[in-house]
Amino acid sequence: xxxxxxxxxxxxxxxxxxxxxxxxSLKIAIVDESPIRAAILEDGLREAGFTQVQRIAxxxxxxxxxxxxxxxxxxxxxxxxxxxxxxxxxxxxxxxxRPVAMFVDQSDxxxxxxxxxxxxxxxxxGGLKKERITSILDxxxxxFNAFHRLQTELDQAKDALDExxxxxxxxxxxxxxxxxxxxxxxxxxRKTAMNENKKIVxxxxxxxxxxELFK
Amino acid sequence: xxxxxxxxxxxxLVDAAALIVAAxxxxxxxxxxxxxxxxxxxxxxxxxxxxxxxxxxxxxLAPVAVASSLGIGHVRVPIVAPxxxxxxxxxxxxxxxxxxxxxxxxxxxxxxxxxxxxxxARVVEERKSRDAEPLTFxxxxxxxxxxxxxxxxxxxxxxDPDEDVRLVVLPPPYMVESLTNGHVDGxxxxxxxxxxxxxxxxxxxxxxxxxxQSRVTEKVFAVRERWAADHPExxxxxxxxxxAAASFTEAPENLATVSAAIASRLxxxxxxxxxxxxxxxxxxxxxxxxxxxxxxxxxxxGAARPDLIQAAWIYAQIVRWGQAPLSEESLMLAQAVxxxxxxxxxxxxxxxxxxxxxxxGIGAFIGPAFVPTDIAxxxxxxxxxxxxxxxxxxxR
Numbered sequence: 001x002x003x004x005x006x007x008x009x010x011x012x013x014x015x016x017x018x019x020x021x022x023x024x025s026l027k028i029a030i031v032d033e034s035p036i037r038a039a040i041l042e043d044g045l046r047e048a049g050f051t052q053v054q055r056i057a058x059x060x061x062x063x064x065x066x067x068x069x070x071x072x073x074x075x076x077x078x079x080x081x082x083x084x085x086x087x088x089x090x091x092x093x094x095x096x097x098r099p100v101a102m103f104v105d106q107s108d109x110x111x112x113x114x115x116x117x118x119x120x121x122x123x124x125x126g127g128l129k130k131e132r133i134t135s136i137l138d139x140x141x142x143x144f145n146a147f148h149r150l151q152t153e154l155d156q157a158k159d160a161l162d163e164x165x166x167x168x169x170x171x172x173x174x175x176x177x178x179x180x181x182x183x184x185x186x187x188x189x190r191k192t193a194m195n196e197n198k199k200i201v202x203x204x205x206x207x208x209x210x211x212e213l214f215k
Numbered sequence: 216x217x218x219x220x221x222x223x224x225x226x227x228l229v230d231a232a233a234l235i236v237a238a239x240x241x242x243x244x245x246x247x248x249x250x251x252x253x254x255x256x257x258x259x260x261x262x263x264x265x266x267x268x269x270x271x272x273x274x275x276l277a278p279v280a281v282a283s284s285l286g287i288g289h290v291r292v293p294i295v296a297p298x299x300x301x302x303x304x305x306x307x308x309x310x311x312x313x314x315x316x317x318x319x320x321x322x323x324x325x326x327x328x329x330x331x332x333x334x335x336a337r338v339v340e341e342r343k344s345r346d347a348e349p350l351t352f353x354x355x356x357x358x359x360x361x362x363x364x365x366x367x368x369x370x371x372x373x374x375d376p377d378e379d380v381r382l383v384v385l386p387p388p389y390m391v392e393s394l395t396n397g398h399v400d401g402x403x404x405x406x407x408x409x410x411x412x413x414x415x416x417x418x419x420x421x422x423x424x425x426x427x428q429s430r431v432t433e434k435v436f437a438v439r440e441r442w443a444a445d446h447p448e449x450x451x452x453x454x455x456x457x458x459a460a461a462s463f464t465e466a467p468e469n470l471a472t473v474s475a476a477i478a479s480r481l482x483x484x485x486x487x488x489x490x491x492x493x494x495x496x497x498x499x500x501x502x503x504x505x506x507x508x509x510x511x512x513x514x515x516x517g518a519a520r521p522d523l524i525q526a527a528w529i530y531a532q533i534v535r536w537g538q539a540p541l542s543e544e545s546l547m548l549a550q551a552v553x554x555x556x557x558x559x560x561x562x563x564x565x566x567x568x569x570x571x572x573x574x575x576g577i578g579a580f581i582g583p584a585f586v587p588t589d590i591a592x593x594x595x596x597x598x599x600x601x602x603x604x605x606x607x608x609x610x611r
Binding site for chain 1: 256258259260288356388
């Protein structure tokens with residue numbers, strides 16, 4: 001392992017002026033139960049030139065799996081309870097081939113805060129320099145945020161779909177009760193919403209509730 | 216300085232009782248505090264979010280508070296604990312299979328930890344002699360009484376917990392599952408998880424934590440030292456709210472209300488919470504109950520007041536199990552975590568612990584009385600004990 005790391009110092013594909021040395025031979029483990037996020041993260045790392053990225057999905061025997069893989073960096077989802085299992089590595093250094101350390105040092109509060117905010121937790125194994133993980137961590141933060149945005153958009157799309165359903169059902173109620181056409185039903189709800197300064201979906205919901213009461 | 220909305224992290228466990236009751240039953244509101252409890256999934260997260268300021272305060276394993284102040288295992292961030300959220304509260308649960316093995320090798324009542332520890336040593340030796348996999352036990356965190364109590368008990372039987380068995384960290388919600396599918400043979404964890412295992416028919420409570428040590432500070436209410444200095448009035452108000460909540464929690468007539476409040480935060484039944492609060496625990500799938508007034512102590516017998524003996528005890532365990540070297544300076548740093556002065560100033564003093572409490576403040580089931588000023592002596596006594604191990608295996 002030590003040789004790999006030494007050799008890798010020379011080659012730094014995709015290196016950037018900021019964020020330290022990119023290192024294609026770094027072994028990176030991703031511990032994440034979300035396959036989508038793990039894939040996003042993995043893609044990002046590969047694009048950045050990290051070729052040895054492996055996902056550990058199963059948390060049983062996590063430490064054994066990690067020892068077997070022998071990664072230089074471990075990335076773990078903050079929402080994973082398995083994070084506590086990793087902490088044990090700090091206590092079991094004599095059963096690990098090398099000592100283990102967390103990359104954050106006293107001066108790093110800002111970067112860990114950003115990471116924690118994004119939901120990332122990173123551990124490095126062995127004497128990896130802080131600058132070399134910064135680029136990985138920055139990448140993880142942006143990827144985690146991207147995943148979060150994706151999730152938000154998905155939720156919004158789902159909400160919009162739900163709203164559409166409510167409005168359609170309310171239209172149906174009005175069409176039946178008032179012998180309206182679809183356009184008339186919608187126009188009435190929109191007018192009411194504007195007059196009452198409410199969202200059309202709220203009016204539609206009121207129509208449905210009222211219809212339920214009058215049943 | 217006003218603190219605005221206070222974000223307080225916690226892990227869903229019964230010993231967050233005083234905190235949950237304070238926030239959800241109006242005790243923090245009565246002190247004009249705006250509190251948001253934030254449920255967390257791991258002790259690492261609680262510690263980190265407290266350390267970097269995403270939390271103002273937290274429900275924390277007392278040994279983590281000490282470790283954080285000493286900078287062992289992680290970044291050094293001085294933490295102060297002006298209020299104990301709970302004493303004791305853990306239990307050691309084993310699989311029915313291991314329980315049967317212990318019973319068949321016990322020379323006496325296996326409910327006595329001295330007997331069970333010897334029986335465990337025999338099981339361990341037998342497995343070793345036939346090259347079987349070592350027994351595996353789950354505990355919640357490297358810096359925890361779960362870890363230390365398992366080790367204390369095992370070592371009393373002559374077992375070296377680092378060589379003869381496997382101790383693995385498991386998040387509490389995974390404990391029961393791991394016992395079910397045989398990944399562990401037993402575990403030490405807080406309420407309600409031991410009871411969950413018993414109810415599922417896959418575990419048997421072997422010992423309560425209070426049978427290993429009669430009085431240990433399990434969880435503390437923790438804040439950063441800097442935060443405490445910057446927000447003295449807010450902190451005092453928090454301590455008062457917690458003290459009032461702890462008294463309310465302990466009053467028998469409030470059991471139903473309190474159990475319901477805690478249960479809704481934990482996502483379990485109030486009955487399960489009530490078992491831990493009253494110390495009446497079903498210990499076996501057949502319905503056998505063991506009762507004690509010491510299972511989990513929230514506010515009674517001076518439980519909430521920080522105790523420097525406890526800080527020294529935790530530090531002694533940290534040193535005993537090789538997590539940090541022994542030094543006078545570290546002992547002082549550890550003791551500086553526990554702040555009875557802040558507690559006293561906020562609530563106006565506390566009644567003494569009273570009768571029935573252990574003379575040395577700890578009350579371990581075996582070993583010399585604990586002398587906080589002589590940790591070296593405490594460790595030496597155990598080293599001598601450990602060397603007796605060879606004899607034990609020969610006898611066997």
